[in-house]
Amino acid sequence: MSILVNDNYQNLAQNYLFSNIAKKVKAYTEANPDKKVIRLGIGDVTLPLVPTVIEAMHKAVDEMGNQATFRGYAPECGYDFAIEAVIKHYAAWNVELGMNEVFISDGAKSDCGNITDIFGDNEILIPDPVYPVYLDSNIMNGRRISYLAANQENGFLPMPEGVEKKSYIIYICSPNNPTGAVYNKEQLKEWVDFANETQSVIIFDSAYEAFIKGDYPHSIFEIEGSRTCAIEICSLSKTAGFTGTRMGYTIVPEQLVCSGTQLNKMWNRRQCTKFNGTSYIIQRAGEAALSEKGFKECLDNIAYYMENAKLIADVLDEKGIWYTGGISSPYIWLKCPNGMKSWEFFDYLLNELQIVGTPGAGFGSQGEGYFRLTSFGSREATQEAVERIRKGL
């Protein structure tokens, strides 16, 4: 006689990727206090919030301190002004969304984790390598998981060809974390067609859409047929530097019906029951980030990061090292030189060049032999790291 716990948690890998990295870096810096270590491993932004967002938050804070303008409980699924800001953002790509199709939240990670609530016992199709939340949140629910191998041959963009035709929950992240690879319209159309044919549901993570250059789709809803088979989860973390500010949104089209049930209504019920809305102040920040003025400022920050990416990409080109990403993504995913394994190359970069990156093997078995560098560092640090690679690698 005892309370039962969720046994599925036992099946989670003890994911020590970032704590292992931290331990190795700590050991190195303690042993070599005179060496300057440069961190190009982080997936976190470093530039401050843009002026328009700061101004909007000061105004909202003042409103909360004033009897006449104070706001209590927000609508669970978002204030109209925030939803309208998202809808306007999507209109730039000719995607039309309804007011009840956009759900404002405290971030894409919450939504990615919580979306599993509304589904039954389906087979899950997850790219490998990929952002670990897709895998872990489904393991926690006891789901059967199959992998889509992403590799150099397919440019780290796995396609439906060869996948057994049955119903899956399919996770797609484009531009991809960690590989930076980005699907074009034709490729996403193949996935949408596959999903409609097999009555699958695509969960599309567009967290890096603001980094896209050129004619790649920012949203799955740019693809014909997607409204009957896709949910999109996005975040302002990378678009507007909101990693510590926290706002995201999930789009569930009205036409998305599974087993006779509208998923839009289920997600609404889930959020109304287990969530009490995003902070008013933060929703005003999000509205400001997506305004014409605010978004222009955000794009300036993104341009800064992408100049860092270009510096990294250029030196890899010089060295003849294969990579994806770095053009429509802050991430550069490279093949470790000389056939090194991911952690071997990590140790090499740390010990020889005092540069910290992220071993690709930490994102899935197909990541072995690959390595992630990010453009979120400062210009100075990135330049210095690039010089060390140029001279030392």
Add this chain to the structure above:
Amino acid sequence: MSILVNDNYQNLAQNYLFSNIAKKVKAYTEANPDKKVIRLGIGDVTLPLVPTVIEAMHKAVDEMGNQATFRGYAPECGYDFAIEAVIKHYAAWNVELGMNEVFISDGAKSDCGNITDIFGDNEILIPDPVYPVYLDSNIMNGRRISYLAANQENGFLPMPEGVEKKSYIIYICSPNNPTGAVYNKEQLKEWVDFANETQSVIIFDSAYEAFIKGDYPHSIFEIEGSRTCAIEICSLSKTAGFTGTRMGYTIVPEQLVCSGTQLNKMWNRRQCTKFNGTSYIIQRAGEAALSEKGFKECLDNIAYYMENAKLIADVLDEKGIWYTGGISSPYIWLKCPNGMKSWEFFDYLLNELQIVGTPGAGFGSQGEGYFRLTSFGSREATQEAVERIRKGL
């Protein structure tokens, strides 16, 4: 062949309580545009955030706009400064908490809903009437639910006596929403003893603890033996008027072990996987609300609401109407006069006195014949409502 949805959602009652109220009020005001309707039904605060909180948020916003002080991803389970503020708040009741036992979140409703993730298929014991999230979040997980009848005979404080001795997840909310009834130490000790004896887990909702007057426990952890059987979920929504600002916290003691597993570690894993931390700005707001100066200001707001409660209680005393709450709680739970049912009394109050309250039947079957009034209105509106009751009821 199709994606399966979570069928348990079909077992949710279509909870039209507040939308039914809104519809009836709308119909009445449209038919009677000259009548002034007073709302004493809301469970939402109306006073603005206190000056110390506003100041802290302005400072945090400025930090986020400055390269040198900008913050990216927060620790998933909270910044040390916020955790320390909670620990200090609990020290006032001689409750000692460890840094890794306090989990900062965006609110108690999220934690209440999400805590079900870490448990297996247990029997759930839920008071009736009660805050609907306990019930709905467990229905969504397909759990077996038993009810603890709260009624006039037990002062709306059901006790373990007579409950079959087996392991349950037991929900306790004290001071209670919606009844305002509050357990004393001896009563909570009985529940803790019952839980330890039956290897049950108590989920203790202390969202209204700041309203307590007198020697009632603010926390389940004031009770001996509670660290092996209880989780506590609390919120700043009512303590500091954060309903639209959003911060809460959950306490999972290290000693709480079920089926050989530390629940603290499971909740940590759940939050690290499916949550990305509470906004830095909001955590600074929470720290300020729990500071000596900020909390004093919050208590002034609570005193204002409790003077409203006193006005309502006095007129009910005059009329000889039975009620609980109103002393250590912003809620007054009254027996509908003349044997009226909850919705009958709702219609009567709306049509005859133009006062809106909440029918008790909306919180569970045992709520039938009862009615909730709240003290969160303005002084003027509360006074006018009380006068109408004095003259008209």
